[in-house]
Amino acid sequence: MASHARQLTFDELETPLRDTTFVVVDLETTGASAEADAITEIGAVKIRGGEVLGELATLVDPGRPVPPHIVELTGIDSAMLVDAPRIERVLPAFLEFAHGAVLVAHNAPFDTGFLRAAARRCGVDWPAFTVLCTVKLARRVLTRDEAPSVRLSNLARMFSATTPTHRALDDARATVDVLHALIARVGNLGVHSLTELVDYLPDVTPQQRAKRALAASLPRSPGVYLFRGPSDEVLYVGTAVDLRRRVRTYFTGSETRGRMKEMIGLAERVDHVECATALEAGVRELRLIAAHTPPYNRRSKYPLRGWWLTLTDEAFPRSTVVRTPVPGALGPFRSRTAAADVAATVAEFTGLRTCTTRIARRSEHGPACARRGIGGCPAPEGLSADAYAANAERVRRFYAGLDAAPLTAMTTRIDELSAAGLYESAARLRDRTREVAEAATGLARLRSLVELDEFVVARPDGSGGWEFAVVRAGRLAAAGLAPRGTPPMLTVESLVRGAQTIVADDGPLRGATREEAALVLRWVSAPDARIVAASSPYRSLVAGPGPWTPWCARAKTARDAAAPPVPAGEVS
Missing domain, CATH: 3.30.420.10 (Ribonuclease H-like superfamily/Ribonuclease H)
Known part of the structure; x- marks a missing residue:
């Protein structure tokens, strides 16, 4: 009923x-x-x-x-x-x-x-x-x-x-x-x-209740709010679909986090930035957190921090973990250990040496130089300089999102282990392969976005109008609304003319942060999104790691269900 x-x-x-x-x-x-x-x-x-x-x-x-x-x-x-x-x-x-x-x-x-x-x-x-x-x-x-x-x-x-x-x-x-x-x-x-009355009932500290007035003047619109302390410092930054409603919850019993209650005790006022769409609010939140590094925000404070994998510039290149996102690097990884794990798995199936690289998990099979800490050591035994150079080029193309040969080699080995009945070994390799594939496919999807110098996308606003986003090199350059009855293309033209100028670099994400690019990508990839204009085709290379996304999903399901390893099969 x-x-x-x-x-x-x-x-x-x-x-x-x-x-x-x-x-x-x-x-x-x-x-x-x-x-x-x-x-x-x-x-x-x-x-x-x-x-x-x-x-x-x-x-x-x-x-x-x-x-x-x-x-x-x-x-x-x-x-x-x-x-x-x-x-x-x-x-x-x-x-x-x-x-x-x-x-x-x-x-x-x-x-x-x-x-x-x-x-x-x-x-x-x-x-x-x-x-x-x-x-x-x-x-x-x-x-x-x-x-x-x-x-x-x-x-x-x-x-x-x-x-x-x-x-x-x-x-x-x-x-x-x-x-x-x-x-x-x-x-x-x-x-x-x-x-x-509902707010009055829970166990709310007097400090929380006394500061309810901080939310009184906020609008009922999407945006970003900033709690500021006694010296006008930014304590916390958040985003909301309804600014007044969201900020008001900090002064009620629904807020149970000890850190937030402590923050409310310090807060003297609440600033806000009204936004045209929830996407704009999310992007502004990320940028404001990065600019102010508020002490009560636990995420997104250092968006440019991360670890990347690239090849060294020497006669017999090897993977190395770096902080700076150089052209053609794979990443970013949340930790050096995660990057090193991926490097070890790639080295195992491509014949690259691993010396002088911090490898958290040593390769169990493939060739590796035994002399650690010595730069410029020769190619692994039994591998010619030309063969090693070819292997290094495959890895370089894989890191750059142009080739998926290492993943093919890994899944082929998974199939061999499964056929031999070595299911536990195959499952371990499946999980290691998924780590590599997820890093590569995630970056490949972001690269498809950041490669576009300009990308205009529209989504219905739910009231007969349209929300628009102007994206340049993976960053939100403008956002706006065309309410029902408003000619949408006039809004688009105005947004494009007034959009932020983006200076891209030659890094793997062209200067965009992974978090902002990922947020924009989720918005433009929604089922109801419509491409209005693009400076070049929005694409993902068939030969690259992008098509391996479905395989990653199946491998994760198999791991979670403790099922036999997923055969390689078709990845496209």
């Missing part, structure tokens, strides 16, 4: 409390276990702005005897329930009654636990209600001196409310009075909307 209610949107959460519809519910049951016991009575009161809009009350046949101690407590015995409807009939009526409202209960986990269990047994989807617990609210509002106990009967006496009787409707009416009294209390603390 479809859901009878829906979760409130953020705009609805902004509704003032006086305009919010609440349904206050109370249950009587055969016991305390939602799984082992059943509901015997439901009482509910719908209210808005202090006015009662309706009431619902019904006994429910639990399908089992009512225990004597429950009869003594509630006065509901099995004889009273003989002609009562079963929960299968009652629950849909309650969900319809509560549709679109905030669900309120005293000790809400108990009541909602029984209702959820009943919905599950009836095959009904439980709606994503916003739930308010008056026990939790009372404990947040009232001091221990005022209310040593927050039992409903105690609070009812304290607020001169309807007297609870352990009957569902009476107790729901008492909870309504308690709710109104508690809302009046929090109103004096500046809580006037459902959003503020």
